[in-house]
Amino acid sequence: MARGTLAVPARQGRTEMTTAARPTRRLLLAGTIATPMLARAQAPWAPDRPVRLVVPFAPGGAQDVLGRLFAQAVGPAVGQNVVVENRGGAGGVLGAETVARAAPDGTTLLLATAGQLTIAKAIGRRLSYDPITDFAPVMHLTDSPVALLAAPDLPPRDLPSLLEYCRNAPQPLPYGSTGTGTNTHLIMEDVKARERLNLEHVPYRGAVQAFTDLMASRIALMFVSVPSVLGFTGGQLRVVAVTSRERFPAMPAVPTMIEGGMRDFEASIWTGLAAPAGTSPQAVERWRVEFGRALESEMVKPRLGALGAIANGGGPAEFGALLRDDLARWTRVTAPLALSVD
16 A cells, blocks of 8 residues: 555445435435325315305396306316205395305305395395305306386486486386395485485386386386396387496497496496305315306306306405495495385
């Protein structure tokens, strides 16, 4: 051996290499185990059983049709059947109760409208749930504007002159609605208060008899849903304006209330998606994504116009803000009316 050269035994060298290699193999083994765990952690939430979509109305109406379209569109995307469950009664309150009491596991959803949430509370219904705190907002799905109709022999032919005529009427002019405390009632009361109109409410149990009396000029005015106008076959209705911000595509010749001089006036029969309070953010986000995709799908999007609806697509924050604003609006409108609905 050369002088000044350090000799390292072969066994010691092998030991050092083995010791240095061990952490690397452990890391590789840990990575092999962690990879599928990480993939599972990053995978989107999915329901583990069939999903109930509660529609708080009887079968056959526009909301029921809309609910079934969404169910068909989102079911395959999440790998489970989405079953529409019709729970009509008490203006939709029974259906909302069902969802508010359900387990917050993401498998029970409510196709919500103002009738069972914001309006129900504003008009003083006795509710077993709170429309704000007992639900997790998921998505603002659609808006359906309402149309202002006038009797055939009412002299004014446009909204500005109609408002002036109603403001100066010597006797209260009767207006119809589809029932006390409904959207069509409260929207007219909002207009009445804002424009200081001399009107008197005549509630009906639905649109059919109200249409008959309007055509015969037994009532002067009424608001009614756009689907009811589109589906009416009993004669030519005189549509003065719609309550959407922009003209409704299926009725392009009809101006908006804003065009008629009511600045920023907008109202709709909105539809949203809600889950029980406490539903996980992951489940809420998955449903937001899938229902958003359904809104743009060929199964749903082309059908919205015939249902009198316009896609919205606002997420949980936007839908939550709508619920709070809507509740404040209808509470303000109903405060002087002393309604009794229970």
